Amino acid sequence: MRKVITYGTFDLLHAGHINLLRRAKELGDYLIVVVSTDEFNWNEKRKKCYFSYEERKKLVEAVRYVDLVIPEENWDQKISDVKEYHVDTFVMGDDWKGKFDFLKDYCEVVYLPRTEGISTTKIKQDLGLNGTTANK
Numbered sequence: 001m002r003k004v005i006t007y008g009t010f011d012l013l014h015a016g017h018i019n020l021l022r023r024a025k026e027l028g029d030y031l032i033v034v035v036s037t038d039e040f041n042w043n044e045k046r047k048k049c050y051f052s053y054e055e056r057k058k059l060v061e062a063v064r065y066v067d068l069v070i071p072e073e074n075w076d077q078k079i080s081d082v083k084e085y086h087v088d089t090f091v092m093g094d095d096w097k098g099k100f101d102f103l104k105d106y107c108e109v110v111y112l113p114r115t116e117g118i119s120t121t122k123i124k125q126d127l128g129l130n131g132t133t134a135n136k
């Protein structure tokens with residue numbers, strides 16, 4: 001069984017996320033999605049999510065391509081995740097191109113083209129939600 005892993009916030013789940021998850025699953029048989037916790041998002045990415053971790057986890061788990069969702073709590077868990085789950089392929093959108101090449105010692109690393117014209121930030125801007133507080 002070829003296992004694939006990817007990481008992200010996945011707030012306001014949209015077609016760009018789904019396109020990424022679909023193509024990630026096409027690279028294997030089992031897809032693990034590591035969803036950023038609210039604490040990690042704020043402490044490390046200064047991102048305030050509209051949906052809480054639990055809500056974002058539930059939405060990502062409902063996506064047909066996804067087999068397992070686990071929490072992303074720090075930047076440094078990727079190597080241990082790859083080892084613990086016996087991952088064959090690490091996938092990210094190409095906005096991260098090159099940032100995770102250190103994982104090439106442990107698994108295949110694939111950067112996929114982002115879906116143009118959509119992002120959580122654009123959705124918030126279009127809806128005038130930029131002042132949204134974390135978790136509503």
Ligand code: C2G
Nearest residue numbers: 007008009010011016017020092093094114115118
């Ligand atoms: N993505 C995409 N196309 C978009 C928007 C997002 O392909 N239009 C991809 C991103 O490249 C990423 C995934 O969808 O691979 C999740 O995007 P975010 O939720 O924005 O994730 P991010 O905040 O970049 O967190 O440790 C890595 C981080 O957790 C990544």
